[in-house]
Amino acid sequence: MQDYIPGLVFDRGKTVCKMTLDLCERQMHEKLSVFFALAWSFWFRRNKYLHDQLLLSPKQVADGVVSMLKSYGQVQQKNRIQLMQHYKWQAPQSEWLKLNVDGAVFSKLGKTRVGVVLRDDHGRVLMARCKVETEMEGIEAIELMAIFRGLQL
Known part of the structure; x- marks a missing residue:
């Protein structure tokens, strides 16, 4: 994780909560999305192996994180009204149900x-x-x- 979040002290004894607090205390709020994307991806990789006997490569996990963060960045650029308009229910064509x-x-x-x-x-x-x-x-x-x-x- 240190490669993705410079300045984060990775200690096996630290909990996810403690690492999150460290990022907040050091005013590294912009790094929280990277941290949680990585943490979620590790959890997802573990579950894929445990439940589906599918071992994702580190590259697949990293590519997933990059894709997730890119999507997150695009959504962050839109304001709430734009998001509501984008995801708003749309009626079918005339005379359709x-x-x-x-x-x-x-x-x-x-x-x-x-x-x-x-x-x-x-x-x-x-x-x-x-x-x-x-x-x-x-x-x-x-x-x-x-x-x-x-x-x-």
């Missing part, structure tokens, strides 16, 4: 919820539904169930 779906997992309850909203080209809600499902494995399965429920409307 748009189906938006989402899913959420409540692991402690052993449940999954899916929600769907059908809107017309003026943004009016025509139908909406939220349904509790049994717990499912994987984001893809949850999103597919939400699409399926939406098509059942």
Whole structure:
């Protein structure tokens, strides 16, 4: 990490919290995004190996950090209004309908919820539904169930 954040004293005995505080105390706020991108990438690499038996190379991790920080920098350049306009819901073409779906997992309850909203080209809600499902494995399965429920409307 020292190569990416000059001045950061890396000590194996330091916690992530202590290293973060050190950066703040030394007025190195601009380095926090680099620090957290690196920390998250190490965590992601570890999980990929533990759960998927996939070992990412250090270069793949570094490339991911560079890409993440580039995207973060682009978003930082936009103000909140620009972001809201960029990510604002958009109506479908004239005389078309748009189906938006989402899913959420409540692991402690052993449940999954899916929600769907059908809107017309003026943004009016025509139908909406939220349904509790049994717990499912994987984001893809949850999103597919939400699409399926939406098509059942």
